[in-house]
Amino acid sequence: MIRAFLKKVGLLSDNQEQSPLIIPRKKHGISRKDISENALKVLYRLNKHGYGAYLVGGGVRDLLLGLHPKDFDVATDATPDEVRRIFKNCRLIGRRFRLAHVYFGHDIVEVATFRGKDQTSNEALAHSEKGMILRDNVYGTIKEDVWRRDFTINALYYNIKDFSVVDYVGGYADLKAKKLRIIGSPKERYREDPVRMLRAIRFACKVGFEIPKELSAPMKELKELISHVSSARLFEEMMKMFHSGAAKLAYENLLQQDLFDALFPATAKALGQTTYPTHALLTTVFENTDKRIKEHKTVTPAFIVAALLWHPICLHAQKYVDEGMTVYMARMKAIEDMLREQIKLISMPKRIVQGARDIWLLQMRLGKRQGKRALQLIAEPRFRAAFDFLEVRAHCGEPVKDLATWWKTFIDANEEQRRIMIKALGGKKTRRKPKRKKAPQEES
Structure with missing residues (x-):
């Protein structure tokens, strides 16, 4: 069915079906x-043991585009047990x-066995009632594996044996033409794995491609399926999207395709x-994130989470304030309410949740600078991170500009200048309790 569709839309010719396009080194x-x-x-050792070994997916795509991939995934005809x-x-x-x-220290190379046709036992391949693939451990050949991949530009294989690129679906031509195409029917592929809707946006934004109408049209209809994806997978996909160097564009596309909500x-x-x-x-946070990534600086996931939920927390807290x-306390309760609801959809590691919570709580404390508090x-x-967040809030029009300016000056000041700044704030001075006089001892 997938091959018939590819022929219909001109992605696959009779010749391509028989043999792939081989692009030499x-x-x-x-x-x-x-x-x-x-x-x-990994590639050389698999090949040495008699197995086919290929780089596949985003690593090959990015190399062909002149980008520098962070991860390199390997595909092979060796089973997982044989790899081990x-x-x-x-x-x-x-399990899915x-x-x-x-493992090579902190570096991990992911090795996947070629996936085969889906005509097999329920134990190896399982679908949900909505058509989502729950489990897919059907192994096959490279010719079968290619039809199980999502986008043509991700279905290119770099063969370590002769350093060629193997292309069964016209992905190489699509890269050159800056076209994003899905392998098969978009509706069916989205139903199998709703994350593909998010991946379409991520890939298009990262490499600067347009999202064609045939890919975007079914998204609104099928977006409800996203709620059936595991919250851990959604977190992983969101982090990839917002750390891709095109977070602002991805955010805009999520809104445009009606997936953000x-x-x-x-x-x-x-x-x-x-x-x-x-x-x-x-918009400001995502712009700053993209800039930091382009400058090879670190990005804090907790900061992005803090930005995404800050105003929902403020709005929710106001309801509690109105109740007295x-x-x-209203902010504290709103923080826990918002985190609890958001984690149902997108789970987050405890360190990221705690990091976001610290940034939010410090927003309330930054206004209290008297005495020793500022130090x-x-x-x-x-x-x-909390100060940077305060500056972003000020930049965007929240009424904290004077506070952000004060803290910036305080950070850059020396010890004496800081003492003068704190003194200028005024406030109540702590009254020292008078020392209790010792009772005079009676002379004996």
């Missing part, structure tokens, strides 16, 4: 110097897709109000 431009040393070790026998530094993971992870419903609701500049805040709760705050581990 001298034409495609991929150099082993640009491939990680550990990925090459070859590599002592290997662990098998996953059985994968081998080969399926991922962050409370934030989507906040975008529709005028009390807080939610869109400006998110103090601002501090205590500046020593907090999350102070810098």
Whole structure:
């Protein structure tokens, strides 16, 4: 069925069905110097043991586009157990897709066995009632594996044996033409795995391609399926999207394709109000994130989470304030409410949740600078992230500009200047309790 569709839309000719397009080393431009040393070790060793070994997916795509991939995935005809026998530094993971992870210190090379046709037992391949693939451990050949992949530009195989690129579906031509195409019917492929809708946006934004109408049209109809994806997978996909160097464009596309509210419903609701500049805040944070990634600087996931949920927290807290709760307690309760609801959709590691919580709580403390408080705050581990967040809020129009300016001056000041700044704030001075006089001892 997939091949028939590809023929219909001109992605597959009779010749392509019989044999793939082989792009030799001298034409495609991929150099082993640009491939990680550990990925090459895995490829060479698999090949040495008589197995086919290929780089596949985003690594090949990015190399062909002149980008620098972070990860290199390997595809092989060796089964996961056979891979484990070859590599002592290997662990098998996953139930949905059985994968081998080969460890080199902190570096992991992911090895997947070619997937085969789906005409097999329910134990190896399982679908949900909505058509989602729940388990897919049917092994096959490279010719079968290619039809199980999602986009043509991700279905290119770099063969370590002769350094050629193998193309069964016209992905090489699509890369050159800057076209994003799905292998098969978009509706069916989205039903099998709703994350493909998010991946389409991520890939298009990362490499600067347009999302064609045939890919975008079914998204609104099928976005409800996203809620059936595991919350851990959605978190992983969101982190990839917002750390791709095109976070701002991805955010805009999520809104345009009407998928944002399926991922962050409370934030989507906040975008529709005028009390807080939610869109400006998110746009600024994503712009800054893209800039930091382009400059090879670190990006804090907790900061992105803090930005996504900050205004929903503020709006939710106001309801508690209206009921008579103090601002501090209202914010505390709103934080827990928002986190609890968001984690149902997109789970987050505890360290990221705690990081976001620290940034939010420090927003309330940054206004209290009298006495020793300013010096205590500046020593907090999350102070810098909290201050950066305060500056973003000020930049976007929240009424904290004077506070952000004060803290910036305080950070740059020397010890004496800081003392003068704190003194200028005024406030109540702590009254010292008079020392209790010792009772005079009677002379004996």
